[in-house]
Amino acid sequence: MAATFQVIAISSLDPDGSDTRNEPMLLYPDALRTARQFKADGKAFRVIAKGDQTEQQLQSFLAFGALV
Numbered sequence: 001m002a003a004t005f006q007v008i009a010i011s012s013l014d015p016d017g018s019d020t021r022n023e024p025m026l027l028y029p030d031a032l033r034t035a036r037q038f039k040a041d042g043k044a045f046r047v048i049a050k051g052d053q054t055e056q057q058l059q060s061f062l063a064f065g066a067l068v
Contacts, residue, residue, distance in 0.1 A: 003051035005031035010044040017046030028057055039064045
């Protein structure tokens with residue numbers, strides 16, 4: 001099963017980035033694009049993966065400063 005990801009901005013209202021109710025499940029290319037945009041905007045974010053993610057995918061998010 002391909003992994004899907006939620007990329008969640010961390011805010012003062014949700015400092016743990018745990019409120020996933022309105023966050024879409026994204027495939028890796030879209031999730032990476034979202035993570036790249038959050039980093040460019042200076043936003044902290046968390047990534048939650050469902051399914052079988054690879055080590056390379058995980059490292060890509062960590063390189064952008066994601067909390068996983």
